[in-house]
Every structure is written in structure tokens, then in C-alpha cells.
Amino acid sequence: RPIKRGDILPPERGREVAKELGIPYYETSVFDQFGIKDVFDNAIRAALISRRHLQFWKSHLKKVQKPLLQAPFLPPKAPPPVIKIPECPVPSMNEAGYLLDSPLCADVMFVLQEQDYIFAHKIYLATSSSKFYDLFLMECEESPDFDETQYNKENKNKDVLTSHLETKGDSDEASLKSADVKIPPPESTDSLNMLEPEPGETNSSARSLSSWGKGFVSVHKEMQVNPVSNRTCPVTVVKMDSSVQAGPFKTVLQFLYTGQLDENEKDLTRLAQIAEILEVFDLRMMVENIMNKEAFMNQEITKAFHVRKANRIKECLCKGTFSDVTFKLDDGTINAHKPLLICSCEWMSAMFGGSFIESSNSEVVLPNINKTSMQAVLDYLYTKQLSSSQELDTLELIALANRFCLPHLVALAEQHAVQELTKASMSGIAIDGEVLSYLELAQFHNANQLAAWCLHYICTNYNSVCSKFRKEIKAKSSDNQEYFERHRWPPVWYLKEEDHYQRVKKEREREDVSLNKHHSKRKWCFWNS
Structure with a gap:
């Protein structure tokens, strides 16, 4: 059975038994290699002293010391616990690809050959392709404030449209959630005709892209129904050239979302042509490597792609470029991007992807959160790294990470806090009070x-x-106080043993002094005679 604390006898009991037997008391530990030599050395001393009574004429026995006192064993300090960082949640390429297939919060729609409609997200395309970055940045600069008042007619009827869509059968609902959404022409569906701008408005608002780049025809903004949420929202409509086919174009978008290319892709030649037209040169090189039986070279291309993408994502966060949501905090606001948040945080995914009111709002109020902590959380969600600053309160970050259900970020913040405390302690700065204040707050926030x-x-x-x-x-709480008493260093039993050792040591020293005086008097008496 396992040993309990009450099963271990204290040293006092051992000394009592030894006293009854008239023998010295020693403790040993094979594990710590403590006291083993003491036991054998002093056992030999005791044996020689016992023999001295029988062979008193042997001079070498007169110099044998009686068994020595054993100093108590001071257990070493336990090493500090190592902060373990759980495996980083890899930015899920499958989730990004799923977001393309189920375009929640989509803010761009591609029109291909007048019949195929593909919804996508600016932030994913712009951070993966310089061509799309320039396109969407140009579109944002030319129409920074989309005037929704010109679509009053559409907005007045959006409830009618939503009701119409909800009464569709299961097959219609499934078709709306497919990757390539087939929207019937305006004249065939009255409800969708509500979303179509009048001919004059469409022509005047659309910007021609024929001279800007191959494969692009025009770009403009309009109100559209999201095929997943069935909510009406403004989207950027990009009309593609008739030479751009839906299949290869969808593969290009899949690559821009995930950075991955299936080596078994069927129409590689057509895919290479579309990639060349859209200036997605990474994909063009990867296709060429596959065709040349050199697919192993694509690993380096993929790594470089993700590095560039991460840098541009961080840049978009800092500048607020292509943001579609603003967080209102206690001390300011921060712009962010719903698609990235949905794929990197389950808490955000539930808020923006579910039936909560925040899913349709461009402003979200987050009470009791400061800007510095929220910025650190967003940096982590975008880059999977902790970016610390002097203004950052580690405990506030831990509380926020725990609130957003981000255990990996909690561990990174814990590691940062321990490193800062250790650094301060080694610099001679007193951290006792700070550690005490950290303790119960860390316990409360699951750190x-x-x-x-x-x-x-x-x-x-x-x-x-x-x-x-x-x-x-x-x-402190009773549990913490009990822990202190059990694990304090030096332990209470050692302090008691040390006190007993010092007391007995002084008694022996006094005995030795008095014995030496007695021997010196006997010597003087011998010489005087």
C-alpha cells in the first residue's frame, strides 16, 4: 500500500528507542547517500571503545573518540517547475479551405463567365497575392465609404428576401452553401432582382480593369446576400475575363488560402495559365515543378509563401487594412478581420459564425478589456507568437487569453511572466510581493x-x-497556507533537528572542556609528587 505521511516516524521516536538501548542514533538514506559513512565510522568507534574496557593497556585505543554527533540532513531546494508550452495549434489549412467552401463573412465575389459566382475574403487573397493586394487596396482608396443609402431599395426588401430564402427546400439551401454559388439571372428570380442595381448605377460605379491587368474586367461594390448567413452585406464584385474558368480559378483561390497544391491536380497546364494571368508566381513555379517531376522543390516555395503571408497579415493588423470589424475597448478601438479570427479562435468563431448579434455587426463592444492586452491577443491569433511590450500587463493578458479559451497563449504568457520575474530577481530586485500578488490571480485564471x-x-x-x-x-486561502506548511524550505522538521543538534553539540563541548580541565589537573598532581 502507498506510504502516508502518518506512516513515517519522526526522529524523536528513533532517539527514544536508541536511548532505551543505550546506543547512539543515526539516520541514513540510500537514495541521497546520506549518513551511510557516518553509521559505519561511528559503529567502528563504538566497537573500539567497548574493546578499550577489556584491553585498557593498548595505547592506541585511548585516542578513539566516542561516536560523533550527526548533523541533520538538509534536503536540497526543489528545482523550480519548468513552464511547458503545449504544442502550438498549427494554423489549420483545412479551416482556411473550409472558409472558402463555406464563405462566412465573405466580402468579395468573383463573377466568372456571367454564370459562376465565387465568394471569398479580401484578407486571405490580399495577404497571399500582390496582385489582389493592389486590386483591393485600389478599390478601398477609391470608395473608402460605401454609400449604402443608394441601395435603400434593396435594404427595404432584404427582410422579404431573407424570408424567401428561408422557405427554400433543403436542396436550395445546400446549393447556396456550395463553393461555386449559382445565382439565377435577375429576370428569373424576383427576390434576387431586388439586389441588382439599376443598369445606370452599375455602369457608373464599376471601374474597368481591362487595362490594369489580364483576366480582370471590372470591379465595383454592391449589396449581396451571403450564401451561408443569408444576411445582406456590402461586397466587392470582381468580374473576371471569359477566359478564366471556374475550376482552375477555384484551385488558385484554394492555394492562396492554404498555400497547398494537390500534386494529383488534373489540368495542370490550364492551372499554370491562370496562375500566370493572375500573377500568382509561387503557384506557377509549383505547377512547373510537378510537371518536371521535381515536386520536392515545392517545400521551399511553400515555406517562403507562408513567411511572406505572415508578414503581410501582421502589416494589415497594424494598419487596419481590409478590416471588417472594430473592437470597442475600455481605452480605444482596434480593427481586425473576421475571417482570420474565425479560423484561429473557437471563441471568435462562435461569436462571428453563429447566431449572435456580433456576427452581423461591424462594431463589437468588449467590456473590461484594454487596448494593449487585446492587441497582444490579436497579434498571437494572427502570428501564433507572443509580442510583449513594456506596457503589457501579463496577468491581464492571461485573464484575456483564458476568457478567449486560448491555452497555448496562456502558457506563453506564463513563460514570459516567469522569465521577467527571474530576470528581476537575478538583478537584485525584490520580487517577493509581486510573486504573492501573482499567486491567487494566476490560480483564478487557470494559469x-x-x-x-x-x-x-x-x-x-x-x-x-x-x-x-x-x-x-x-x-491566503487555507489550501495555499497548507501547501506552504508542507513544502516550505527549510522544512519544519529540519529546523527542529537543527535546534536539537546545536543544543546537544553545546552540551558535548561543555563536557569536553570540563574533562580536559580534569585531565590537566591530574597531570599537574603527577609531576608535583
């Missing part, structure tokens, strides 16, 4: 590794911490 480190620090520096912050120690 268990940081809490364990704080407990270890307080226990291994218990005398110092308790002398300065006795009231704060007493104010």
Missing part, C-alpha cells in the same frame, strides 16, 4: 503553471517572504 512557480518561489524563500509579508501570507 496553473505560473501558480505552481509562485508556490515554489514562496516555499523556497519562505523565511524571507514571511518576515516581510506575514499578513499577506496569513490572508
Whole structure:
């Protein structure tokens, strides 16, 4: 059965038994290699002293010391717990690809050959392709404030449209959620005709792209019904040239979302042509490598693609480019991008992808959150790295990461906090009070590794911490106080043993002094005679 704390006898009991038997008491530990030599050395001393009574004439036995005192064993300080970072959640390419297939929060629609409609997201395309970045940036600069008042007619009837769509059968609903959404021509569906701008308005608002780049015809903004949420929202409509076919174009978009290309793609030649037209040169090189039986070279291209994409994503976050949501915080606002948040955080995915009111709002109020902490969370969601600053309060970041259900970010923040505390301690800065304040807040926000480190620090520096912050120690929870008592260093039993050792040592020293005086008097008496 497992050993309990009450099964271990204290040293006092051992000394009582030894006293009854008239023998010295020693402790040993094979595990720590403590006291083993003491036992054998002093056992030999005791045996020689016993023999001295029988062979008193042997001079070498007179110099044998009686068994020595054993200093108590001071257990070493336990090493501080190591902050373990769980495996980083890999930016899911499948989720990004799924977002293309189920275009929630889509803000761009491609029209191909007047019959195929593909919804997508600016932030994914712009951060993966310089061509799309320039296109959407140009479109944003020319129409920074989309005047929805010109679509009052559409907005007045959107409830009618939503009702119409909801009464569709299962087959119609499934077709709306497919990747290539087939929208009937205006004259065949009255409800969709509500969303069509009048001919004069469409021509005047559309910008021709024929001279800007191959494969593009025009771009303009209009109100459209999202095929997933069935909500009416403004989208950028990009009309493609008739030479751009839906199949290869969808593969190009899939690559821009995920950075991956299926080596078994059927029409590689046509795909290479579309990639060349759209200036997606990474994809063009990857197709060429596959055709030349050199697909192994695509790994380096993919790595470089993701590095460039990550840098541009971070740039878009800093500048707020192509943002579609604004977070209103206690001390300011921050612009962000719903598609990226949906794919990187389940909490955000539930908020923007479900039936919550925030899913259709461009402004989301987040109370009790400051701008610095939210910026750090967004940086992490976009890059999977913790970007720290002097203004960042680590505990506030941990609280926010716990609120957003981000255990990997919590671990990174815990590691950062421990590194900062250790650095300050090594610089001679007192951190006792800060560690005490961290302890229960870390426990409250599920930062268990940081809490364990704080407990270890307080226990291994218990005398110092308790002398300065006795009231704060007493104010801690009963569980924490019990932990302090069990794991404090030096332990209570050692302090008792050390006190007993010093007391007995002084008694022996006094005995030795008195014995030496007695021997010196006997010698003087011998010479005087």
C-alpha cells in the first residue's frame, strides 16, 4: 500500500528507542547517500571503545573518540517547475479551405463567365497575392465609404428576401452553401432582382480593369446576400475575363488560402495559365515543378509563401487594412478581420459564425478589456507568437487569453511572466510581493503553471517572504497556507533537528572542556609528587 505521511516516524521516536538501548542514533538514506559513512565510522568507534574496557593497556585505543554527533540532513531546494508550452495549434489549412467552401463573412465575389459566382475574403487573397493586394487596396482608396443609402431599395426588401430564402427546400439551401454559388439571372428570380442595381448605377460605379491587368474586367461594390448567413452585406464584385474558368480559378483561390497544391491536380497546364494571368508566381513555379517531376522543390516555395503571408497579415493588423470589424475597448478601438479570427479562435468563431448579434455587426463592444492586452491577443491569433511590450500587463493578458479559451497563449504568457520575474530577481530586485500578488490571480485564471512557480518561489524563500509579508501570507486561502506548511524550505522538521543538534553539540563541548580541565589537573598532581 502507498506510504502516508502518518506512516513515517519522526526522529524523536528513533532517539527514544536508541536511548532505551543505550546506543547512539543515526539516520541514513540510500537514495541521497546520506549518513551511510557516518553509521559505519561511528559503529567502528563504538566497537573500539567497548574493546578499550577489556584491553585498557593498548595505547592506541585511548585516542578513539566516542561516536560523533550527526548533523541533520538538509534536503536540497526543489528545482523550480519548468513552464511547458503545449504544442502550438498549427494554423489549420483545412479551416482556411473550409472558409472558402463555406464563405462566412465573405466580402468579395468573383463573377466568372456571367454564370459562376465565387465568394471569398479580401484578407486571405490580399495577404497571399500582390496582385489582389493592389486590386483591393485600389478599390478601398477609391470608395473608402460605401454609400449604402443608394441601395435603400434593396435594404427595404432584404427582410422579404431573407424570408424567401428561408422557405427554400433543403436542396436550395445546400446549393447556396456550395463553393461555386449559382445565382439565377435577375429576370428569373424576383427576390434576387431586388439586389441588382439599376443598369445606370452599375455602369457608373464599376471601374474597368481591362487595362490594369489580364483576366480582370471590372470591379465595383454592391449589396449581396451571403450564401451561408443569408444576411445582406456590402461586397466587392470582381468580374473576371471569359477566359478564366471556374475550376482552375477555384484551385488558385484554394492555394492562396492554404498555400497547398494537390500534386494529383488534373489540368495542370490550364492551372499554370491562370496562375500566370493572375500573377500568382509561387503557384506557377509549383505547377512547373510537378510537371518536371521535381515536386520536392515545392517545400521551399511553400515555406517562403507562408513567411511572406505572415508578414503581410501582421502589416494589415497594424494598419487596419481590409478590416471588417472594430473592437470597442475600455481605452480605444482596434480593427481586425473576421475571417482570420474565425479560423484561429473557437471563441471568435462562435461569436462571428453563429447566431449572435456580433456576427452581423461591424462594431463589437468588449467590456473590461484594454487596448494593449487585446492587441497582444490579436497579434498571437494572427502570428501564433507572443509580442510583449513594456506596457503589457501579463496577468491581464492571461485573464484575456483564458476568457478567449486560448491555452497555448496562456502558457506563453506564463513563460514570459516567469522569465521577467527571474530576470528581476537575478538583478537584485525584490520580487517577493509581486510573486504573492501573482499567486491567487494566476490560480483564478487557470494559469496553473505560473501558480505552481509562485508556490515554489514562496516555499523556497519562505523565511524571507514571511518576515516581510506575514499578513499577506496569513490572508491566503487555507489550501495555499497548507501547501506552504508542507513544502516550505527549510522544512519544519529540519529546523527542529537543527535546534536539537546545536543544543546537544553545546552540551558535548561543555563536557569536553570540563574533562580536559580534569585531565590537566591530574597531570599537574603527577609531576608535583
